[in-house]
Each structure stands twice: as structure tokens, then as C-alpha cells.
Amino acid sequence: MGDDLDRLVELLDLEPLEVNLFRGTSPDDGRLRVFGGQVLAQALVAAARTVDDDRRIHSLHSYFLRPGDPAIPIVFEVDRIRDGRSFTTRRVVAVQHGEAIFNLQSSFQVDEPGPEHADAMPVVAAPDTVSRSEPRPLTAAERDNRELDRAALSARAERPIDVRFVQGAHWSTTAPRAPDQDVWMRADGTLPDDPLVHTAVIAYASDMVLLGTSTLPHRGDALPSDDGGFMIASIDHTMWFHRVCRADEWLLFHCHSPSATGARGFSHGAVFGADGQLCVTIAQEGLVRPVHGARG
Numbered sequence: 001m002g003d004d005l006d007r008l009v010e011l012l013d014l015e016p017l018e019v020n021l022f023r024g025t026s027p028d029d030g031r032l033r034v035f036g037g038q039v040l041a042q043a044l045v046a047a048a049r050t051v052d053d054d055r056r057i058h059s060l061h062s063y064f065l066r067p068g069d070p071a072i073p074i075v076f077e078v079d080r081i082r083d084g085r086s087f088t089t090r091r092v093v094a095v096q097h098g099e100a101i102f103n104l105q106s107s108f109q110v111d112e113p114g115p116e117h118a119d120a121m122p123v124v125a126a127p128d129t130v131s132r133s134e135p136r137p138l139t140a141a142e143r144d145n146r147e148l149d150r151a152a153l154s155a156r157a158e159r160p161i162d163v164r165f166v167q168g169a170h171w172s173t174t175a176p177r178a179p180d181q182d183v184w185m186r187a188d189g190t191l192p193d194d195p196l197v198h199t200a201v202i203a204y205a206s207d208m209v210l211l212g213t214s215t216l217p218h219r220g221d222a223l224p225s226d227d228g229g230f231m232i233a234s235i236d237h238t239m240w241f242h243r244v245c246r247a248d249e250w251l252l253f254h255c256h257s258p259s260a261t262g263a264r265g266f267s268h269g270a271v272f273g274a275d276g277q278l279c280v281t282i283a284q285e286g287l288v289r290p291v292h293g294a295r296g
Contacts (some may be wrong), residue, residue, distance in 0.1 A: 007158040011038065012019030012045050012200050020078040021064040022046045026070040034068025034101075036234040039094055043191050046076035055088050055108035057199060058241050066101040066236045068094075074101070085228040086110050096102040112251040118242070121272040122276040125186035125252045130164040161205050162188045170212035170219075179216045179257035179267075183209045201247035201281060202271065207234060211286040214257035214265025231289040235264065240281045245273035253282075263289040 007027060014022040024042040026034050040062060048057065068074060079091040087109050094102035165181040185205050191197050211232055245251065255269040265288035271280035 004160040005191070005280040008187075008201065008204065009191070010196060012041055012197065014045055014049070014076065014203075015077070016049070020047065020050060020080065020281050022076040022078070024074045026068070026071070026074070026078060031070050032285055034070050034074070036064055036206070036237070037063075037204040039068055039074060039102045040237060041208060042074065042205050043076055043092040043094055043102060044106065045196065045200050046078050047092050047104065047106045048108070048199075049159070050080055050090060050144065051088050051108045055110050056244070057106055058109045059239065060104055060105040060203075060237045061107065062076040063236045064084050064102055066096075066099060067233070068101050070087060070098050072096060086112065091221070118278040119270065121252060121278070122182065122254055124166050124182045124252065124254075127164055127186075130184060133163045133165050133169050145213075160188055161201075161207065161208065162186050165209075170216055172211075174219065176217050176219050179213055181209065181213050181216065181259075183253040183255065184250050184252045185209075185253060189248065191246070191248045195244060198245070198247040199241065202245070202251065203239060205247070205251075205284050206239060206253070206269070206271070206280070207237065207262040207284070209253055210255055210267040210269055210282060210284040211265055211288065213269075214254040214260045214286075214288055215268040217255070218260070221284040231287060231291055232252070235285050235287060238283045241279070242281065243273070243277050243279045245271075245275075245277070245279040251272040251279070260288060263287060274283055 011027065013025045017023050033137070035077065043062070044057065044060060075095045077093045077095060081091055082089040090106050092104040092106070093100050116127065155261055162185065163183040166184065170181060185208070187201055191201065211234065215230055251274070252272040253269050254272065255267055257265060257267040259266045264285055266285045268283040270278055271282065273279045
């Protein structure tokens with residue numbers, strides 16, 4: 001693995017503090033708040049650490065309650081709601097400064113046979129024909145933050161996920177376009193053969209592109225072409241895990257935003273594995289507020 005991917009795997013290896021209690025840290029990369037995909041993936045790991053190995057996650061529903069503080073650890077409290085014969089249910093609350101910043105409901109199931117069908121993967125340009133994307137430009141708030149020194153900005157450019165936008169990154173779009181995008185992603189290196197690590201990395205990556213999809217029809221002259229034109233923050237995030245896939249092989253995130261209203265953008269996505277099988281379905285709503293309309 002590369003250094004960036006090593007650090008991500010370390011972030012996902014939570015420290016057990018007590019029964020049902022775990023602690024996670026954040027990277028020192030100059031962020032103003034904890035990346036949502038990080039706290040989502042860490043909460044998923046905390047829940048899974050209390051579940052028998054013969055059960056894998058099939059769904060999670062989460063809410064982002066407060067911005068996370070990257071300077072201090074996050075404590076994850078797991079509530080063992082139910083252990084049934086086929087399903088296991090867990091609730092996780094992430095806490096900082098004595099307050100909940102994130103809430104996760106998750107359900108795990110033993111492997112069972114049953115009927116199968118799935119949507120086909122759309123035909124798009126292959127990942128080896130698409131250039132790796134450059135890092136997102138800094139927002140106005142990030143540019144004004146004096147704590148973002150050169151070392152932090154350099155670290156920010158390093159990423160554990162190789163991201164390739166088939167139609168071009170949403171932040172580089174200079175004219176309105178349809179609220180759809182296809183994005184190839186994979187871990188930038190080889191991950192351990194631990195299914196939980198792969199699932200957690202997919203959860204981490206799932207927060208990287210969905211909200212941006214809802215801004216695509218609103219690009220152009222009315223707003224700047226980088227994300228400095230919007231105040232963007234996740235509100236809720238839901239995932240359904242259909243089939244096992246590896247996060248260090250190419251995954252196609254096929255994203256669509258059917259609605260934006262009330263300063264909220266809604267997007268959903270289908271994640272297809274390297275074999276073309278539908279692995280995961282994602283839905284997310286977030287704050288997508290034009291900066292000129294922001295309120296305190």
C-alpha cells in the first residue's frame with residue numbers, strides 16, 4: 001500500500017476503550033472539519049466490531065449532526081440493539097466535546113440463498129482511458145484559514161483513493177449540465193484481505209462525489225465553477241450493500257441527482273464492481289447553499 005492508503009487503514013483500525021466503546025482519530029491534513037466519509041467509515045467499523053464474523057452489513061442509515069473537530073479524537077458508542085437468528089442491529093453515536101456529532105443505524109445479516117437480479121452496469125469510458133482527477137480547489141473559507149500552511153496543503157493533495165471523473169469533475173464544470181456523473185474509484189494500493197476493510201473504504205469513498213452531482217445544473221455564470229460557490233455539508237447518508245466487492249479494484253459510481261430544493265441537494269448512486277455486478281446503492285441529502293445566500 002502507499003503511505004496515504006496506509007494512513008487510511010490505520011484510521012479505520014479503531015482503538016477499543018471498553019466494551020462497546022471505541023476511539024478514532026483524524027488525519028492532520030489542514031481540514032476545517034472532519035471529512036464525512038471518515039466518520040461514516042469509522043462508525044461502520046465500530047458497529048462491525050461488535051457483530052459475529054458470520055454476518056456482514058447489508059444496510060446503514062446515518063445523520064451528520066455537527067461538524068467534527070479534526071484536532072481531537074472521536075469516541076464511538078455502540079448500542080447492541082438486537083441480536084437475532086438472521087439479523088443483527090446496531091446503533092452508533094460519535095461523540096466529541098460531550099456532544100453527538102454523528103448517528104448511525106446499521107443492520108447485519110448472515111449469508112442466505114435467495115432470488116437474484118440486478119441492474120446492468122452502464123457503458124462508460126474505461127478507467128484506464130480517463131485521467132486521474134486533480135484535488136478539488138480550496139473553498140473561500142479554506143483559503144482564508146491561516147492555519148492551512150504549505151505542509152497542510154501538500155498533505156491535502158495526497159489521497160488514498162484514485163478518483164477519475166468520466167465526464168469531468170463537477171467542480172471544474174463551467175456551464176450547467178445534467179445532474180449525472182460517472183466516477184471510477186479504487187483504493188490507491190492493495191488492501192488487506194479483510195472484507196470489513198474493503199466495505200469501510202467503500203463507505204469512505206461514497207461521500208466524495210454524491211453531493212457534487214446535485215450542483216451540476218447550477219454551474220456557470222450564476223455561481224463560481226469551484227465549490228467555493230456553495231456551502232456544502234452532508235445531512236444524511238444511506239447505503240445498501242448487495243454484493244461483496246473489493247475496494248482496491250475499480251468501482252464505478254453511477255450518480256444522479258433527481259432534486260435540489262430548499263438549499264438541499266439529493267443524490268443517489270449505484271456502485272458496480274470490477275466484474276460489472278451491482279455491489280452497493282447509495283442515497284444522500286446535503287446542504288447545498290449558495291455562499292451569497294448563506295446565513296449565520
